[in-house]
Amino acid sequence: MAEITLQDIIKPENLVYQKTKLMTDKTLSYCPGCGHGTAHRLIMEVIEELGKENDTIGVAPVGCSVLAYEFMNVDMQEAAHGRAPAVATAIKRLWPGKVVFSYQGDGDLAAIGTAETIHACNRGERIVMVFINNGIYGMTGGQMAPTTLPNMKTATSPYGRDIDMMGNPLKMTELVSYLPGTYFVTRQAVHTPAAVRKAKRALRMAFQNQIDGKPGVSFVEIVSNCNSGWKMEPVQANTWMEENMFPFYQLGDIKVDGKLIDR
Amino acid sequence: MGELRLMKGNEALAEAAIRAGVDGYFGYPITPQSEVIEYLMSEKPHERTGMVVLQAESEVASINMLYGGGGTGKKVMTSSSSPGISLMQEGLSYLAGAEIPCVVANVVRGGPGLGDIQPAQSDYFQSVKGGGHGDYRLFVIAPASVQEMSDFVPLAFDVAFKYRIPSLIVSDGLIGQMMEKVELFDPIPRLTDEEVIARYPWATNGKPKGKERRILTSLDLDPHKMERHNWALQEKYKLIEENETRFELIGCDDAEYIIVAYGSSSRIAQKSIQLARKKGIKVGLLRLITLWPFPKKPIEEFVKNGIKGFLTVEMSAGQMIEDVKLVVEGRAKVEHFGRYGGVIHSPEEVLEALEQKLIGG
Numbered sequence: 145m146a147e148i149t150l151q152d153i154i155k156p157e158n159l160v161y162q163k164t165k166l167m168t169d170k171t172l173s174y175c176p177g178c179g180h181g182t183a184h185r186l187i188m189e190v191i192e193e194l195g196k197e198n199d200t201i202g203v204a205p206v207g208c209s210v211l212a213y214e215f216m217n218v219d220m221q222e223a224a225h226g227r228a229p230a231v232a233t234a235i236k237r238l239w240p241g242k243v244v245f246s247y248q249g250d251g252d253l254a255a256i257g258t259a260e261t262i263h264a265c266n267r268g269e270r271i272v273m274v275f276i277n278n279g280i281y282g283m284t285g286g287q288m289a290p291t292t293l294p295n296m297k298t299a300t301s302p303y304g305r306d307i308d309m310m311g312n313p314l315k316m317t318e319l320v321s322y323l324p325g326t327y328f329v330t331r332q333a334v335h336t337p338a339a340v341r342k343a344k345r346a347l348r349m350a351f352q353n354q355i356d357g358k359p360g361v362s363f364v365e366i367v368s369n370c371n372s373g374w375k376m377e378p379v380q381a382n383t384w385m386e387e388n389m390f391p392f393y394q395l396g397d398i399k400v401d402g403k404l405i406d407r
Numbered sequence: 408m409g410e411l412r413l414m415k416g417n418e419a420l421a422e423a424a425i426r427a428g429v430d431g432y433f434g435y436p437i438t439p440q441s442e443v444i445e446y447l448m449s450e451k452p453h454e455r456t457g458m459v460v461l462q463a464e465s466e467v468a469s470i471n472m473l474y475g476g477g478g479t480g481k482k483v484m485t486s487s488s489s490p491g492i493s494l495m496q497e498g499l500s501y502l503a504g505a506e507i508p509c510v511v512a513n514v515v516r517g518g519p520g521l522g523d524i525q526p527a528q529s530d531y532f533q534s535v536k537g538g539g540h541g542d543y544r545l546f547v548i549a550p551a552s553v554q555e556m557s558d559f560v561p562l563a564f565d566v567a568f569k570y571r572i573p574s575l576i577v578s579d580g581l582i583g584q585m586m587e588k589v590e591l592f593d594p595i596p597r598l599t600d601e602e603v604i605a606r607y608p609w610a611t612n613g614k615p616k617g618k619e620r621r622i623l624t625s626l627d628l629d630p631h632k633m634e635r636h637n638w639a640l641q642e643k644y645k646l647i648e649e650n651e652t653r654f655e656l657i658g659c660d661d662a663e664y665i666i667v668a669y670g671s672s673s674r675i676a677q678k679s680i681q682l683a684r685k686k687g688i689k690v691g692l693l694r695l696i697t698l699w700p701f702p703k704k705p706i707e708e709f710v711k712n713g714i715k716g717f718l719t720v721e722m723s724a725g726q727m728i729e730d731v732k733l734v735v736e737g738r739a740k741v742e743h744f745g746r747y748g749g750v751i752h753s754p755e756e757v758l759e760a761l762e763q764k765l766i767g768g
């Protein structure tokens with residue numbers, strides 16, 4: 145049998161997967177194992193598959209993903225900390241035919257930007273909001289976020305989050321699901337191939353809703369790791385996330401087609 | 408001649424927004440300028456021109472809506488009064504950094520803090536010295552009549568788009584609330600989406616086919632690149648200083664003394680000058696139209712021609728006086744007079760101050 149060379153394999157007909165051209169070739173600025181990069185890729189794949197690369201405007205947050213615009217190869221604006229939903233609101237209102245999404249961390253979306261989040265959701269802006277919940281402020285060095293779990297150690301809760309003193313973790317996604325202006329609300333993860341496939345399906349539904357002119361926000365939370373902030377190895381961080389984050393932040397759809405799911 | 412109407416300053420501003428072809432107005436109510444959004448809502452601009460009007464959840468949201476909308480090349484505008492404008496300072500800094508055009512109107516009221524709802528000019532520092540963080544400028548223009556509340560809207564947009572800079576219209580509760588005759592300009596049609604795309608290649612409204620995508624950001628983690636960005640901003644500001652400075656001289660030809668004022672104070676000062684002339688005091692008025700760029704040249708001219716002194720008149724504890732002094736550099740006497748905290752000075756008070764502080768002193 146003739147020896148098979150690499151050249152024989154690299155042929156268009158053998159192609160099963162390739163990097164979306166909507167991700168730039170820039171090296172991701174994220175820590176190895178971080179979920180941000182995977183989340184970026186999924187959004188870009190969905191936009192490419194929906195044929196919307198020339199009709200999309202994305203809004204990046206302040207947080208580790210502040211440089212999302214370096215990696216996502218579509219028109220992008222970088223918003224002030226927490227204000228992405230207001231920025232996206234105006235873009236969509238002025239260009240109703242375009243696809244508009246915001247991308248935010250938990251500090252950005254659920255602390256400093258709470259008002260913008262709630263009101264964009266309550267007004268029923270026809271945008272996609274992607275929410276990366278890693279339970280911590282990754283960018284600024286691992287301080288407590290509104291989403292930090294009880295007893296979880298961070299730079300500003302060094303002995304663990306004391307609920308009496310520091311308050312409770314905030315389930316922003318459940319909260320917005322009760323608002324009449326949200327059309328699709330789901331919580332996903334991107335730490336395993338199965339989770340990635342589900343998250344991508346959710347993102348596709350979110351963007352499809354917008355393209356179809358469905359009334360309201362499509363809100364996709366992705367529970368993600370922050371191995372640097374959590375001070376863990378990447379694999380250990382994923383295990384910790386499954387054991388601690390997922391029981392508190394339950395994965396799955398919360399609201400579909402404007403109706404709350406009985407969970 | 409354009410259509411004549413008797414209107415409040417705030418209404419004239421709102422009507423001008425519709426006529427100037429504004430695509431989006433985003434605002435939050437606050438006295439003494441709530442008539443702006445009330446007027447807009449009652450006029451149904453979405454039917455008249457297709458303009459979007461949205462009541463935001465806060466001034467923080469409004470200014471960030473301007474960032475988003477302005478960043479797509481659309482004409483966007485907001486208005487507020489002092490406390491609301493304070494909330495917008497972070498957003499203005501981002502708009503300046505990312506070079507996004509927009510128009511913001513401040514109908515100033517007394518402060519600090521919640522202050523009151525009466526007219527004041529105590530937001531001068533905030534308007535022209537930054538307000539937000541970083542080395543940036545806004546194009547700041549001060550109407551002195553209801554007519555100018557209308558006329559300065561298209562002008563503020565022209566400058567904003569020409570230089571990709573936020574424009575700030577600074578009036579006060581007096582001009583916002585008073586009614587005067589106004590000749591409205593003929594409506595300027597809104598640009599179509601295609602025109603916006605063709606005219607503003609920097610705008611983020613969907614990556615053009617076969618071309619590079621656009622990014623609007625105020626961030627660069629490389630300090631040297633950030634310094635270069637700052638240099639470019641400063642070059643632009645220099646150009647604006649050269650081309651866009653505006654002022655008006657009233658009765659200055661034979662003047663021995665000059666009152667420097669803007670907005671409402673300049674209206675009051677005109678009366679003071681008449682009173683002074685009756686007493687044989689030769690005083691003229693330098694009325695600032697742009698607050699930034701600051702009209703340095705006329706002040707320099709007055710000093711060179713041996714003016715005896717300047718009286719700055721503003722409804723503040725003395726803010727604009729600092730910029731006058733920076734030009735005068737000790738070569739002539741510069742004094743300040745003004746009532747503030749929402750109190751409006753009378754023409755007689757101004758004359759008295761002129762006599763006591765400059766002439767008698």
Ligand SMILES: Cc1ncc(C[n+]2csc(CCOP(=O)(O)OP(=O)(O)O)c2C)c(N)n1
Binds near residue numbers: 208250
């Ligand atoms: C007005 C303002 N306050 C504070 C900061 C500092 N800051 C930058 S990112 C950040 C938190 C980001 O956390 P998160 O949104 O959870 O994003 P992550 O990095 O975890 O993805 C903070 C507090 C800022 N840039 N602007």
Ligand code: SF4
Binds near residue numbers: 179208283
């Ligand atoms: S600090 Fe955390 S969120 Fe930021 S890149 Fe690293 S792992 Fe990701």
Ligand SMILES: [Mg+2]
Binds near residue numbers: 250
């Ligand atoms: Mg976070």
